Amino acid sequence: MGKLIYAANASLDGYLEDEAGSFDWSVPTEEVHAFWNEHERGIGTSLYGRRMYEAMRVWEDDDWLVGEPAVVREYAQIWRDADKVVYSTTLAEVSTARTSLERRFDPEAVRRLKESSEGDLSVGGATLGSEAFRHGLVDECVLVLCPVVVGGGKPALPRGMRVDLELLDQRQLGAGAVTVRYAVRGRADGGA
Numbered sequence: 390m391g392k393l394i395y396a397a398n399a400s401l402d403g404y405l406e407d408e409a410g411s412f413d414w415s416v417p418t419e420e421v422h423a424f425w426n427e428h429e430r431g432i433g434t435s436l437y438g439r440r441m442y443e444a445m446r447v448w449e450d451d452d453w454l455v456g457e458p459a460v461v462r463e464y465a466q467i468w469r470d471a472d473k474v475v476y477s478t479t480l481a482e483v484s485t486a487r488t489s490l491e492r493r494f495d496p497e498a499v500r501r502l503k504e505s506s507e508g509d510l511s512v513g514g515a516t517l518g519s520e521a522f523r524h525g526l527v528d529e530c531v532l533v534l535c536p537v538v539v540g541g542g543k544p545a546l547p548r549g550m551r552v553d554l555e556l557l558d559q560r561q562l563g564a565g566a567v568t569v570r571y572a573v574r575g576r577a578d579g580g581a
Contacts, residue, residue, distance in 0.1 A: 391506030392528035393436075393499070395518045398427060399545035400537050405515050407539040414537045420563040421533055422460045428531060429467045436499070436521070439477035441514030445463025449485040474502075476517060496524035519547035526572050529555065536565030
């Protein structure tokens with residue numbers, strides 16, 4: 390059985406994007422990229438909302454990778470080797486290999502996917518991540534905290550609910566970034 394892991398880069402004050410929708414402050418250093426490569430090697434299936442998928446599909450294209458550091462090219466291959474499920478009511482089709490399109494997020498289908506998976510699964514994006522948290526599907530939370538305060542924007546973690554966590558790992562990376570990995574222990578409102 391695979392674990393569902395919510396993973397994201399976040400500002401120190403807890404945002405994925407600033408108020409203008411920018412996340413340029415989270416461009417990873419080679420060390421942060423190496424951390425994400427290590428993390429993603431254990432992921433068999435990635436779950437994305439439309440916006441996150443549209444941002445991530447750049448990894449399917451080789452043209453821009455010419456001249457990029459080895460750690461960046463390595464991530465592209467790791468991303469391509471994983472299965473992807475995109476949840477969208479507006480996307481007509483997906484344009485990347487190993488990718489399926491679902492019209493709605495079905496918590497029971499995700500539970501079955503976790504039960505049948507030999508590898509872990511990841512969920513990316515604030516909206517889809519919040520849905521997974523609300524349905525008690527998230528087993529772990531991995532954040533790279535970037536050394537910046539953006540003052541507002543899109544929250545990295547769901548609002549309006551309490552989730553109890555247990556620290557599993559923490560590491561300091563270069564350029565002031567810190568990684569934290571937590572196990573989800575339960576929701577105070579009675580959720581899983």
